[in-house]
Amino acid sequence: MIAGDLFHRQPLLRELKEVNYLFSKLSHTKVVLIAGNHDYIKKDSYYRSFTWSQNVFPLFQEKMKGVRFPELRTAVYGFSYYSREITEPRYRDALAPRLERHEILLAHGGDEKHIPVKRAELLKLGYEYVALGHIHMPQSVIEDQAAYAGALEPTDIGDTGKHGYIIGKTTEEGVRTRFVPFASREYITLPVTVDARMTQERLRDQIREAIEENGTQNMYKIVLQGQRDPDFTFSGEAADSLGNIVEWRDETAPAYPFEVLFRRNADNLLGKYIASFHDVQPDSIEYQALCEGVHALLETKRG
Ligand SMILES: [Mn+2]
Known part of the structure; x- marks a missing residue:
């Protein structure tokens, strides 16, 4: 039927x-x-x-x-x-x-x-x-x-x-x-949790293993979660060759050591900026703004 x-x-x-x-x-x-x-x-x-x-x-x-x-x-x-x-x-x-x-x-x-x-x-x-x-x-x-x-x-x-x-x-x-x-392929959402030790190559290994475990014939949506080393941004292109990856979503937040940064910069703009975001929730827009702002201020400092 x-x-x-x-x-x-x-x-x-x-x-x-x-x-x-x-x-x-x-x-x-x-x-x-x-x-x-x-x-x-x-x-x-x-x-x-x-x-x-x-x-x-x-x-x-x-x-x-x-x-x-x-x-x-x-x-x-x-x-x-x-x-x-x-x-x-x-x-x-x-x-x-x-x-x-x-x-x-x-x-x-x-x-x-x-x-x-x-x-x-x-x-x-x-x-x-x-x-x-x-x-x-x-x-x-x-x-x-x-x-x-x-x-x-x-x-x-x-x-x-x-x-x-x-x-x-x-x-x-x-x-x-x-x-x-009966389907020969399946769409699978694959959450991958990263931490501050994660590197691009390490991530590739982890995704490769997960795809092998779940079937190389399937099609994957990769969702990155957790906190990453602020030095890294993970590229979906680098993972292309690992399997059928149809979607790549990076939901990670950079793991800035806010406490340390605040203490060292209590008397300048960076320290005051961090202080103004006291107690924000990690998955909020405010937290995102905190991360982006800290990133921008650190870049300026380096320059
Ligand atoms: Mn119909």
Whole structure:
């Protein structure tokens, strides 16, 4: 089941041919799919005329409809988007017709502009399972009864965490589902804490080790935290060759020995400047101003 937005925009004809070829290779699997708000059924959409492999069952009509598999005593219901937005809660009254033993709803959306869905309403519809699409992060809505499978692969830098699909099994005791991580890459936020002894090369070693530990195939957002030697600024460019680093954020503060600096400069501008920032919080704008100011004053002194 593919719960919409198989494509991020209108699919090209050759893209449908490619994906249909892949579907056609599935020897024990039937594919049921709907169109979501991104690949909605536009007037000239290739979805309208494409001929699919015989194991593929698109539910591309605008109104709720089912496809029945009597040999499996199963029916899958759903409809497709014909516009970018649907603000009516169209799943609210979509009761399971109870024509087959196992009935599944294939649904897309859930937010304000894409068919708002309430958990309690979904529960009352009477489907054995509701397969949801639209949200990229995999998440359960009702345990073993409704879930967003999420994107098979992370599609943008915000899609951190595991991605994959949901496999479900229905028995006499009901449905059991399980998330199966499948993505070949993952976005990982990697916090790295530095201290005053950290150097550029030492940092490179530390990041290299962390990337090896977490998988070199993954994509990393590096976040530097802690206090650094004021002599150092760490460059993201120097870390480029260590792996797939897609974002570099330096949140470190220079570790100025303010007490010592104050005592030695009590009678000059630097000392008075430090004194005027008495008791500021380390993560505040004031602290940042203190650091920048001290940096500037020390530079002038040296000059
Ligand atoms: Mn969507």
